[in-house]
Amino acid sequence: MQAVFERFIAYLQAERNASVHTVKSYRRDLLEFFGFVRQQQISSMKDVTKQTLRAYMAELMQLGLAKSSIARKMSAIRSFYRYLLREELIAVSPAATTASPKLDKHLPSFLSIDEARRLIEAPDASMPQGQRDRALLELLYASGLRVSELVSLDMEQIDPATNEIRVRGKGSKERIVLIGEPAALALDTYINDGREKLLEGKKNDALFLNRYGQRLPVRRVQKIIDKHAAAIGKKVHPHMLRHTFATHLLDGGADLKVVQELLGHADLSSTQIYTHVTQSRARQIYLAAHPLAREKHDDE
Numbered sequence: 001m002q003a004v005f006e007r008f009i010a011y012l013q014a015e016r017n018a019s020v021h022t023v024k025s026y027r028r029d030l031l032e033f034f035g036f037v038r039q040q041q042i043s044s045m046k047d048v049t050k051q052t053l054r055a056y057m058a059e060l061m062q063l064g065l066a067k068s069s070i071a072r073k074m075s076a077i078r079s080f081y082r083y084l085l086r087e088e089l090i091a092v093s094p095a096a097t098t099a100s101p102k103l104d105k106h107l108p109s110f111l112s113i114d115e116a117r118r119l120i121e122a123p124d125a126s127m128p129q130g131q132r133d134r135a136l137l138e139l140l141y142a143s144g145l146r147v148s149e150l151v152s153l154d155m156e157q158i159d160p161a162t163n164e165i166r167v168r169g170k171g172s173k174e175r176i177v178l179i180g181e182p183a184a185l186a187l188d189t190y191i192n193d194g195r196e197k198l199l200e201g202k203k204n205d206a207l208f209l210n211r212y213g214q215r216l217p218v219r220r221v222q223k224i225i226d227k228h229a230a231a232i233g234k235k236v237h238p239h240m241l242r243h244t245f246a247t248h249l250l251d252g253g254a255d256l257k258v259v260q261e262l263l264g265h266a267d268l269s270s271t272q273i274y275t276h277v278t279q280s281r282a283r284q285i286y287l288a289a290h291p292l293a294r295e296k297h298d299d300e
Contacts (some may be wrong), residue, residue, distance in 0.1 A: 001034070001044070001045060004045075004084070004087075004089065005030065005034075005080075007087075008030075008080055008083045009023060009026070009027060011083060012026060012079075019148075019170060021148070022170075025072065025076065026076045026079065026080075029072065029073040029076040029077070030076055030077065030080055032073070033056060033073065033076075033077055036056050036059065037052065040052060040055070045081075045084060045089075045090065046089075046090050048094050049094050050094045050097065050098050052094065053074075053077070053094055053095060053098045054098065057070055057074070057100075057101065060073065061101075067101040067102070070100065070101050071100040071101060074095070074098070074100040075100070077095050078093070078095040078096070080095075081093035081094070081095040081096070108239075108240075108243040108247075108273065109240055109243060110240060110243040110244040110247045110248075111232075111234075111236070111240065111241070111244045113248065115232045115234065116141050116241075116244055116248075118231050118232050119137060119225075119228055119229060119231060119232055119236065120134065120137045120138055120141060120182075121134075121231075122137075122228035122229075122230075122231035122232075123137070123228055125186075125189070127194075128193070128194035128195075128197040128198050129194070129198070129211060130194070131186075131189055131190040131193060131194030131195075132190050132194050132195070132198065132208060132209070132216075133224050133227075133228060134186045134189075134190070135183075135186040135187045135189070135190035135191075135194075135208075136150065136208055136216075136221065136224065137224075137225070137228065137241070138179075138182055138183040138186040138187070139165075139179065139183050139186075139187065140238060140241040140242070140245075141183075141241050141244060141245055142179040142180050142182070142183035142245070143165065143167075143177040143178070143179055143183070143245065143262070144177070144241075144242045144245035144246055144262055144263050145167065145177065145242070146169070146170075146238075146239070146242065146264075147218055147221050147222075147238035147239070148218060149167050149168070149169055149264075150208065150221065150238075151206075151208060151215065151216050151217065151218050151221060152168065153165070153167070153206070153207040153208065154205040154206060154207060155191075155205055155206075155207055156205070157207070158187065158191075158207065160184065160187075160188065163178060163179050163180070163181070163183075163184045164176050164177070164178060164179075165177050165178075165179065167264070169264040170264065170266075173264065173266075175261065175262075175264050177262055178262070191207075195207075195209060198210070198211060198213050199213045200213055221238055222237065222238060225237065225238060225241075242263070245263075246259055246263060249262075256268065256272065
């Protein structure tokens, strides 16, 4: 089974073009599942049943794992069993008809236009790291990039003539994202001044650099945002800026399909959650602004 497992991991990398993060997650989740199977004294994946999978989910719930984490682990198991079917190593997949826990739906948090502006303007643009932080925040809000996409950007992916950025997203799929003039100006200032000072004569193709002239790691981006979020007195995470980008576009009248393309969502349903956000916001504005609605709301 170890050999089959390693072939599956190679298949994810070579044929599915899965990201390093996805492969790492699948490897970890499947090894945990194999450990559970061995505890049940099951010697072959062929002998795993729907009852085995349900018992595994029950154990994960008892351990206090979030439904989203359990669903992710089940997704890895389903993918592995689809591979076993494809290779004709099993005749039936017990995972195909085993449902994952139903996830609680939460609307994504986002910043107001004023909060986004104050956050972006918080860095000290007279300093190299401040110029970097300003460009980083402008870009996250202007483009809706995932933080992993942001830190992996190289200089050659930026086209200052068209204000376009070529991005390699999930599964190494490429897309073009657009940026407005404020973000383009912040990038230009950083690239021609702050970035050169951070490099200190060294060579590096990465767009965003740390104080040592090396590529900025993902974990550092959160610390940068935490530092400047003090200006708005709110906890902000990188993905919140992606949510803010999408919500503000839809509020401004953007077409849902265009937003899907800019976000790099493979499925339109992933983008549609933002329509619920804008509808929820519209309701709040309506209740606060309409005289009769406000009167009824106050009575309640």
